[in-house]
Amino acid sequence: MILTLSHQKGGVGKSTIAWNLALEFSKFLPVTVIDLDMQRSMSAANRIRTDKGMAPLDICHFGDADEFVHYIEKDHEGRLTIIDSGGFDSSFNRIAIMASDVLLTPVSDKPFDLLGLQKYEEILEALSGFQEKTIKTHVVLNNLNPALRNFGDVMEFVLMSEYFELMTSVLRQRVDFSNSVGVGKSVIEHAPQGRAALEMKALCKEIGEILNIL
Ligand SMILES: Nc1ncnc2c1ncn2[C@@H]1O[C@H](COP(=O)(O)OP(=O)(O)OP(=O)(O)O)[C@@H](O)[C@H]1O
Numbered sequence: 001m002i003l004t005l006s007h008q009k010g011g012v013g014k015s016t017i018a019w020n021l022a023l024e025f026s027k028f029l030p031v032t033v034i035d036l037d038m039q040r041s042m043s044a045a046n047r048i049r050t051d052k053g054m055a056p057l058d059i060c061h062f063g064d065a066d067e068f069v070h071y072i073e074k075d076h077e078g079r080l081t082i083i084d085s086g087g088f089d090s091s092f093n094r095i096a097i098m099a100s101d102v103l104l105t106p107v108s109d110k111p112f113d114l115l116g117l118q119k120y121e122e123i124l125e126a127l128s129g130f131q132e133k134t135i136k137t138h139v140v141l142n143n144l145n146p147a148l149r150n151f152g153d154v155m156e157f158v159l160m161s162e163y164f165e166l167m168t169s170v171l172r173q174r175v176d177f178s179n180s181v182g183v184g185k186s187v188i189e190h191a192p193q194g195r196a197a198l199e200m201k202a203l204c205k206e207i208g209e210i211l212n213i214l
């Protein structure tokens, strides 16, 4: 089973969410992470984790597209592969989109994120034409101002598109997300009673149900 955090726009929260999902789902089944992020964000956090004596994630990298395709075409029965794709459009990221069972796309309510989402819709449209089926991604609103109640434009755009499915869970802007990565932990491990942890648990539950793993 392959879950890919995908959006060609940078800085929307792909690595942050992939990191948290991987650590939480590792409690239930074997998880492998493929780190396609140029910054290797998850690998860096995983080194902190290892240094602190916590069980690290299984993270791999691919420099060669053929090796990457070979890996994802193999049958990984009973294993969840989470791909953290880079914040740009590339053949690696397009392969990941087409190979995934479930796609997850974080987006905030900021105006530039709406423009980024329009561009991403064009990519999904092109790949859907190529595969002759509609490729849908689950859109999760992330990094939202905690006081904001109306996400008007982004929500309207997501709800209108045949390529997007809006998730019920939302993640607000919380310092726990960056603080926890900095100490090699998920938000749930770092501040289990905090709001970020509660929001992340709700997202894990929703995605776990889509993947049928919880
Ligand atoms: N819900 C949130 N609350 C607070 N900060 C957040 C949240 N989500 C992400 N961030 C912060 O936003 C920044 C970008 O997040 P992240 O690196 O996960 O994005 P990305 O989509 O993986 O970026 P790239 O495309 O460059 O790989 C990080 O500093 C992260 O800590």
Ligand SMILES: [Mg+2]
Pocket (backbone or CB within 6 Å): 014, 015, 016, 037, 041, 084, 085, 086, 087
């Ligand atoms: Mg990233």
